[in-house]
Amino acid sequence: MKIPFIYNVRSMLNRPATTLATAIGIALVVVTFVGMLALANGFRSAMISTGSPDNVLILREGADAEISSGIDRETAQILAAFPDFTYSTADVFVVLSKPRLNGSETNMPVRGVGPDAPRVREEFRIVEGRMFEPGRAEVVVGRGLVGRMQNVEIGDKLRFGQQDFTVVGHFEAGGGAFESEVWGDAETLMPVFRGPVYQSMTLKLADPASFETAKARIEGDPRLQVQVKRESEFYAEQSEMLSNILRFIAIFVTSIMSVGAVFGAINTMDAMVASRGREIALLQTLGFRPGSVLSSFMIEAILLALVGGVLGCLLSLPINGIRTSTTNWQTFGEMTFAFRITPQILLLGLGFAVLMGIVGGFLPARRASRQVAAVGLRRE
Amino acid sequence: MTRATLVGANLRRRLRRTILTILGLGVALFLFVTLQTVLRALQTAGEVGSESRLIVGSKLGIVFPLPLAYASRIQSVDGVQQISYSSWFGGVYQDPRNFFANFAVDPESYLSLYPELVVSPEHREAFLADRTGALVGVRLMERFGWQVGQTVTLQGTIYPGEHRFTIRGVYEAGRRGFDEGTFLFHHRYLEEIARAQGAEEGFVGWYVVGLTDPQLAPQVASTIDSFYENSAAPTRSQTERAFNLSFVGLYGNIGFFLNAIGTAVVFAILLVAANTMAMSARERFNEIAVLKSLGFTDGSVAGMVVTEALVIALLGLLVGLGGAMWVFNVMGFDAGGFLPGIRVRPETMALSGIIAILIGLVSGLIPAIQSARLRVVDALRYVA
Numbered sequence: 168m169k170i171p172f173i174y175n176v177r178s179m180l181n182r183p184a185t186t187l188a189t190a191i192g193i194a195l196v197v198v199t200f201v202g203m204l205a206l207a208n209g210f211r212s213a214m215i216s217t218g219s220p221d222n223v224l225i226l227r228e229g230a231d232a233e234i235s236s237g238i239d240r241e242t243a244q245i246l247a248a249f250p251d252f253t254y255s256t257a258d259v260f261v262v263l264s265k266p267r268l269n270g271s272e273t274n275m276p277v278r279g280v281g282p283d284a285p286r287v288r289e290e291f292r293i294v295e296g297r298m299f300e301p302g303r304a305e306v307v308v309g310r311g312l313v314g315r316m317q318n319v320e321i322g323d324k325l326r327f328g329q330q331d332f333t334v335v336g337h338f339e340a341g342g343g344a345f346e347s348e349v350w351g352d353a354e355t356l357m358p359v360f361r362g363p364v365y366q367s368m369t370l371k372l373a374d375p376a377s378f379e380t381a382k383a384r385i386e387g388d389p390r391l392q393v394q395v396k397r398e399s400e401f402y403a404e405q406s407e408m409l410s411n412i413l414r415f416i417a418i419f420v421t422s423i424m425s426v427g428a429v430f431g432a433i434n435t436m437d438a439m440v441a442s443r444g445r446e447i448a449l450l451q452t453l454g455f456r457p458g459s460v461l462s463s464f465m466i467e468a469i470l471l472a473l474v475g476g477v478l479g480c481l482l483s484l485p486i487n488g489i490r491t492s493t494t495n496w497q498t499f500g501e502m503t504f505a506f507r508i509t510p511q512i513l514l515l516g517l518g519f520a521v522l523m524g525i526v527g528g529f530l531p532a533r534r535a536s537r538q539v540a541a542v543g544l545r546r547e
Numbered sequence: 548m549t550r551a552t553l554v555g556a557n558l559r560r561r562l563r564r565t566i567l568t569i570l571g572l573g574v575a576l577f578l579f580v581t582l583q584t585v586l587r588a589l590q591t592a593g594e595v596g597s598e599s600r601l602i603v604g605s606k607l608g609i610v611f612p613l614p615l616a617y618a619s620r621i622q623s624v625d626g627v628q629q630i631s632y633s634s635w636f637g638g639v640y641q642d643p644r645n646f647f648a649n650f651a652v653d654p655e656s657y658l659s660l661y662p663e664l665v666v667s668p669e670h671r672e673a674f675l676a677d678r679t680g681a682l683v684g685v686r687l688m689e690r691f692g693w694q695v696g697q698t699v700t701l702q703g704t705i706y707p708g709e710h711r712f713t714i715r716g717v718y719e720a721g722r723r724g725f726d727e728g729t730f731l732f733h734h735r736y737l738e739e740i741a742r743a744q745g746a747e748e749g750f751v752g753w754y755v756v757g758l759t760d761p762q763l764a765p766q767v768a769s770t771i772d773s774f775y776e777n778s779a780a781p782t783r784s785q786t787e788r789a790f791n792l793s794f795v796g797l798y799g800n801i802g803f804f805l806n807a808i809g810t811a812v813v814f815a816i817l818l819v820a821a822n823t824m825a826m827s828a829r830e831r832f833n834e835i836a837v838l839k840s841l842g843f844t845d846g847s848v849a850g851m852v853v854t855e856a857l858v859i860a861l862l863g864l865l866v867g868l869g870g871a872m873w874v875f876n877v878m879g880f881d882a883g884g885f886l887p888g889i890r891v892r893p894e895t896m897a898l899s900g901i902i903a904i905l906i907g908l909v910s911g912l913i914p915a916i917q918s919a920r921l922r923v924v925d926a927l928r929y930v931a
Binding site: 184185188189191192195196198199203206227228229230231232234235261262263264271272274327328329360361392408420423424426427428430431433434435437438441442 | 561563564567568570571572574575577578582606607608609610611637639643644646702703704705706707708777779783793804808811812814815816818819821822823825826827830
């Protein structure tokens with residue numbers, strides 16, 4: 168026969184302070200867990216949403232990032248003429264040391280793009296002001312930089328090399344890494360930076376399914392010394408190292424914390440079992456089997472953990488969407504992104520809490536179930 | 548029977564709970580100390596940099612090189628003792644995941660500007676004599692199991708193709724915290740590579756300037772920068788320490804996160820510990836009442852409860868801080884070279900000690916007050 172569920176609920180409500188303290192302990196572990204996974208997830212999804220699978224990214228052979236790549240004009244012209252593509256943009260890309268609002272310096276990525284860039288990167292959208300005009304010393308600034316860097320408001324001037332560029336607009340790009348960049352006209356920026364060479368080229372496939380054909384054609388062309396990647400895959404690869412590090416920290420920190428929380432849960436349940444010796448004995452005398460006692464105490468522990476888990480999830484929700492920044496070590500440029508909590512992460516947090524309840528509740532519950540009724544009744 | 552034995556007896560009363568509480572506090576303090584230690588290691592990475600060396604790089608940003616022709620003019624500035632230069636190579640060994648710093652240097656001037664690079668005279672000679680030779684940090688040697696005399700091939704990311712180097716020497720750090728994971732080779736070889744590929748020649752990534760007197764740093768820096776202010780390649784000169792610190796700044800908000808997590812951890816352990824202490828005190832209200840009827844004063848009973856909590860907290864500190872010190876200061880864990888010179892610093896030890904004492908006091912306080920206020924008649928009737 169099973170011990171009714173309401174018994175567990177009542178016994179938790181009987182000791183509100185103890186129940187709450189244990190639940191909050193578990194909740195804090197869950198907050199940390201959810202928060203750190205949201206951080207890793209936010210970074211990853213910002214990077215992944217940067218590239219489109221319909222685009223092909225070209226870098227010089229051997230280069231592992233845009234800053235170490237170089238593509239000459241001739242190569243860019245040959246590629247733009249390929250029949251596999253509709254639109255293309257050959258980009259100049261540099262990172263420049265610029266002051267944050269708080270005065271410290273950071274590396275700001277600056278990209279010179281071709282006239283068709285907004286058609287290649289379809290998420291690109293001016294949200295304020297207007298687009299720069301080709302041939303003029305004008306730039307547009309990604310939304311991620313606004314409010315973090317100096318001189319990025321519309322009308323401000325940014326100095327690159329020996330020349331001032333006027334900020335004429337702010338843009339969005341689907342939440343991706345482009346939003347942490349400044350965009351201007353490639354032909355205007357090229358002489359200011361590294362001379363007549365592009366860093367990368369991005370081409371839109373006429374038929375998204377024909378990536379392999381296009382790749383084979385480019386790699387088979389003896390005039391071209393380049394590597395061909397899907398744009399989305401390139402950015403996913405770039406994010407791999409940092410998101411792995413973030414996930415590793417998340418797991419390392421929370422697993423240590425959870426050990427502490429499990430010890431706490433064991434203590435709480437242990438004390439409950441100890442102080443309820445008579446109650447348990449009474450249950451046994453009434454005919455409840457040891458198995459029922461065991462499962463009843465396990466249910467109570469899981470319930471306790473679940474309360475902590477739900478509390479933790481609720482407490483962590485406000486961090487969703489908070490923007491933060493880190494250095495993308497592949498480009499050395501600063502990149503901003505937002506914490507992203509997903510239903511899966513919340514479920515993981517809850518599951519993690521339940522696990523702590525199970526681990527922490529098992530030993531005390533077993534002890535309760537093995538208690539001899541006569542001894543229990545004789546206790547004070 | 549002294550009070551200490553009473554406290555001891557109480558701790559042993561529910562030995563399992565006491566041990567679990569101590570371990571719980573221990574792991575939490577271990578985590579706290581670890582986070583603080585990582586944070587400090589990041590913050591103080593700059594301390595490794597010298598105040599008597601300037602780094603002269605491009606004002607535009609790290610990817611822009613400077614003309615090699617600047618060398619003689621910088622050398623002539625008052626207060627400059629010696630000058631060297633290096634360039635980032637960005638080579639990859641086998642897999643891009645095997646990241647390590649590798650750059651080209653002007654060997655002789657670089658070695659004399661960096662006394663931290665401790666090399667035996669034979670290795671030094673061998674390295675200087677071989678145009679394609681490399682000088683490798685001892686930790687990097689261990690990481691890949693390299694031997695002196697071995698040829699290693701780096702895949703170029705900036706300079707395409709496969710580039711072969713012969714390891715001619717190993718250096719050790721002459722100062723704690725100095726990186727032992729760097730791969731250095733001749734700048735002359737880099738220029739050959741660049742020439743073979745038709746890349747622009749005669750450029751360096753950055754200059755290292757040795758000063759006759761560290762006090763001259765601001766003056767020398769502004770003199771150098773004023774030379775090139777309006778040129779196509781303006782410079783930014785700063786002390787090596789400031790330069791290193793600017794890299795630390797690139798970690799962005801990581802420090803904030805580590806602090807936030809540390810605070811959450813401290814709160815969590817405080818709750819768990821306070822909860823446990825309150826539970827044990829509640830269970831013992833009968834005994835406390837007996838003690839009181841035997842003549843123990845309210846104060847001495849409360850004192851005993853607080854002492855018990857403090858003992859638990861300090862044992863937890865012993866486990867957590869001791870464990871962290873064992874891992875970082877004795878075992879020398881450095882996260883695969885990611886955090887060279889990481890160790891638990893005295894400030895962190897002191898901070899964790901203060902936290903442990905606070906946890907002991909706070910978690911003992913409520914049950915202590917309850918015990919002190921307890922009326923003997925009520926308590927003897929009380930069922931926990």
